Amino acid sequence: MNFTLLLVVLLAATGAVWLAGWLYQRVRGRAGPERPVVVEYARSLFPVILVVLLIRSFVVEPFKIPSGSMLPTLRIGDFILVNKFEYGLRVPLLGWKLTDGDPPQRGDVIVFQYPEDESVDYIKRIVAVPGDRVAFRDHTLMVNGKPVPHSYDGQFVYQGPRGGLVHANRYQERTEHHLYHVLYTEKRSGRTITDPIRVPEGRYFVMGDNRDNSNDSRYWGTVPAQNILGEAFMIWWSWDSGDSAPRWSRLGNWVN
Numbered sequence: 370m371n372f373t374l375l376l377v378v379l380l381a382a383t384g385a386v387w388l389a390g391w392l393y394q395r396v397r398g399r400a401g402p403e404r405p406v407v408v409e410y411a412r413s414l415f416p417v418i419l420v421v422l423l424i425r426s427f428v429v430e431p432f433k434i435p436s437g438s439m440l441p442t443l444r445i446g447d448f449i450l451v452n453k454f455e456y457g458l459r460v461p462l463l464g465w466k467l468t469d470g471d472p473p474q475r476g477d478v479i480v481f482q483y484p485e486d487e488s489v490d491y492i493k494r495i496v497a498v499p500g501d502r503v504a505f506r507d508h509t510l511m512v513n514g515k516p517v518p519h520s521y522d523g524q525f526v527y528q529g530p531r532g533g534l535v536h537a538n539r540y541q542e543r544t545e546h547h548l549y550h551v552l553y554t555e556k557r558s559g560r561t562i563t564d565p566i567r568v569p570e571g572r573y574f575v576m577g578d579n580r581d582n583s584n585d586s587r588y589w590g591t592v593p594a595q596n597i598l599g600e601a602f603m604i605w606w607s608w609d610s611g612d613s614a615p616r617w618s619r620l621g622n623w624v625n
Contacts, residue, residue, distance in 0.1 A: 371462075371488070373422070373462060377422065379414070379418050380418045382411075383410075383412075387408060390405065390411070426459075428453055428454065429453060430451045431448055431450060431605070432449050432451055432480055432490065432492065432601070434446065434448075436530075438582060438583040438585070439577050439578050439579060440527055440552055441525055441550050441552060441579075442494075442625065443478075443492070443624065444616070445610070448604065448605055449601045449602075449603065449604055449605070449624060451480050451599035451600065451602070452600045453599045454468075455471060456472070456473055456594075456600065464595055474545070475497065475546075476545070476546055477494070477547070477600050478492065478624050479492070479494075479573075479600055480492045480599055480600075481493075481575075481597045481598055484589065484596060493575035493586075494575060494577070494578055497573070498574075499568050499569065499570045499573070501568045502565040502566065502568075504562045504563065504564070506561045508553045510576075517542055517543070517544065519551070522539045522540055522541045523539050524536065525550075535582075537553060537554045538553045549578065550578065551579075552580060552581070557582070559580050560587040560588060571594045573591055601624045602624055603623055604619050604622045604623075604624065606620060
């Protein structure tokens with residue numbers, strides 16, 4: 370169930386119970402019976418739920434990384450914080466924009482509603498913004514006819530989703546505002562884009578950093594601006610399910 374929707378329902382329910390208890394007390398007067406326990410609980414919970422809802426909707430929201438599509442930047446079991454006001458504030462659930470923020474930039478890591486099923490949240494990196502022409506071939510990302518600067522940075526080995534080790538080549542890639550790493554698997558190649566695609570207005574082209582193992586805009590198209598939930602900026606917790614232990618070294622790391 371959508372957690373924001375659950376918070377809204379709980380907020381409405383506790384608010385209604387609290388209001389009903391207050392009105393009942395006003396009608397009966399001070400000589401009336403004490404407020405029922407359920408009213409006291411509602412009065413105590415209402416402000417707590419309201420604060421949580423406001424923080425999640427307008428400040429930061431936590432997300433868990435479920436797949437390896439953003440390796441090596443983010444690992445399965447990383448818990449991240451997402452900045453909800455960087456791109457402008459929106460009304461919870463409805464998505465109506467309240468304020469204008471900074472436009473998303475190339476290299477930003479964003480959480481967004483998957484365009485083909487908006488009940489599912491995805492996390493990818495923006496590689497092209499509205500008006501850009503993007504291509505991808507021979508393990509090289511091209512934006513507006515120029516290769517995005519990248520350089521080899523050694524080998525990277527990780528546990529595959531079906532077991533066994535996956536060997537990949539790690540490259541350092543640079544945009545105007547970001548410096549990060551991407552992976553290219555030695556024995557696998559993701560979908561290429563030979564003919565450049567022009568990104569429509571109000572939409573963004575995204576890719577996973579694990580370039581040969583990512584379900585992204587190469588397969589299902591661009592992300593509408595209204596689907597973007599925020600920018601990932603920090604890892605606040607990380608759990609290695611294989612070792613059943615925290616990854617202490619990742620706690621507090623910034624998402625580049």
